[in-house]
Amino acid sequence: MFSQHREDFPTLSGEHPPAYxxxxxxxxxxxxxxDTIHRYYTETxxxxxxxxxxxxxxxxxxxxxxxxxxxxxxxxxxxxEIVFTRNATHSINQIAHGLSWEKGDVVLTSDREHNSNLVPxxxxxxxxxxxxxxxxSHPDNTFDMEAFEAACAAAGNSLKMVAMSHVGNLDGIEIPIAEITKVAHxxxxxxxxxxxxxxxxxxxxxxxLDIDFLSFSIHKMCGPSGMGGLWGRYELLENLRTIQSGGQTVQTSSYTEATWAAPPARFEGGLGNFSGMMATGAAIDYLSQLDMNAVHEHxxxxxxxxTKGVKDLPGLxxxxxxxxxxxxxxxxILMDNLPAHDVALLLDEAAGVMVRSGQHCVHSWFADRGHPQGSLRASAYLYNNEEDVRRFVDxxxxIVHTLS
Ligand SMILES: Cc1ncc(COP(=O)(O)O)c(C=O)c1O
Known part of the structure; x- marks a missing residue:
């Protein structure tokens, strides 16, 4: 469906493009x-x-x-309301360490969080x-609304924050953020x-969605590495402490006092990743010309x-x-008898198929479920095509039939 977009990505051109x-x-x-990154360094x-x-x-x-x-x-x-950050991790830390807390304040997360939304x-x-x-979550990892409502009720007045990933990087499951927000509010x-x-x-x-904060990774949106973003409702940002104070974060300062700058400058301390910020615009231009619902369906x-190709393979x-x-x-994919890292290496060496192996920074889930070697994770995007996923499956x- 998005086949014409493949040529926009230099690593997919050439005779033997990887199945990324x-x-x-x-x-x-x-x-x-x-080009935008290059233009910053060569022109301005x-x-x-x-x-x-x-x-x-x-x-x-x-x-x-x-x-x-x-x-x-x-x-x-x-x-x-848009703050440029290094990555989603930085954004979440800015929220967690920028708010004021009292002992006993309850923060709810799900049981499928990336370390970046757990460790802070x-x-x-x-x-x-x-x-x-x-x-x-439910045993199949989908969101358990009843369990969530019960957790909110149990926390009562102490409930201060619900911090959850919209879509899990562990499994791709989306949770009903709008409903969750209603209950939390x-x-x-x-x-x-x-x-x-x-x-x-x-x-x-x-x-x-009526949410209060959103953290995101621009490097997962066709944008440059080293770029993330934080959106927050303006009145909340106005009352948030910066976790990186210094140049750019103040209106003025004296030897004894700093007067904070308004958001977003308050949160963008120090010389920024300008080429990254500029190239973010190019990435958003790129995504904005697409129908994001169609991307999702693709x-x-x-x-x-x-799924059809791997679900019945032995031990998977x-x-x-x-x-x-x-x-x-x-x-x-969990693999009973095969080491995920070795399989990932073989996939690339044998067929140029690039996937992720391991615990994907969701150690807590794998530890709880007793799968210390993690999983093999294939994740598609708009430029992937049927040939890519068939190459992965085949x-x-x-590999499974040879090694099992
Ligand atoms: C769900 C989720 N949250 C947070 C992160 C951390 O993102 P970043 O690397 O931009 O800090 C990731 C990265 O994989 C993720 O998948």
């Missing part, structure tokens, strides 16, 4: 993003936001443009005495969504082929429901 199926980790970059390699010379002004304009585009993409109320809360538990609680809690695996693959409208169609089982439409573009089938 590690998109849940990082996506490939279109030429327009690469200055400092945005401060220097008023031609380079500085060009960068400032371009960064503002990127912020606008990102704001529109997520339906933010104003572009000033564990750290707050250790250091500030918050009460981090985990809401168990009824209890007076904030909702911080980890959108690292949703913003690249579907329409995410922060106002329609990934599910590819996942159906992967897919994490999550068998129905691929409930797992987006992610097919994460090569994996051969």
């Amino acid at each position: 199926l590690d998109n849940a980790c990082v996506t490939l970059k279109p030429q327009s993003v690469i 390699p200055g400092c945005g936001g401060r220097s008023v010379h031609r380079y500085g002004t060009a960068v400032s304009k371009s960064v503002a443009d990127s912020r606008n585009k990102l704001g529109q993409f997520l339906n933010a109320g104003t572009p000033n 809360w564990l750290q707050l538990e250790q250091e500030q005495g918050i009460d981090h609680r985990v809401v168990a 009824d209890h007076g809690a904030l909702v911080a969504v980890d959108g690292a695996q949703s913003t690249p693959h579907m329409n995410v409208d922060v106002q329609a 990934e599910i169609a590819l996942n159906r082929i992967m 089982s897919i994490i999550g429901p068998e129905d691929a439409s409930k797992r987006g573009g992610i097919c994460s 090569t994996l089938t051969e």
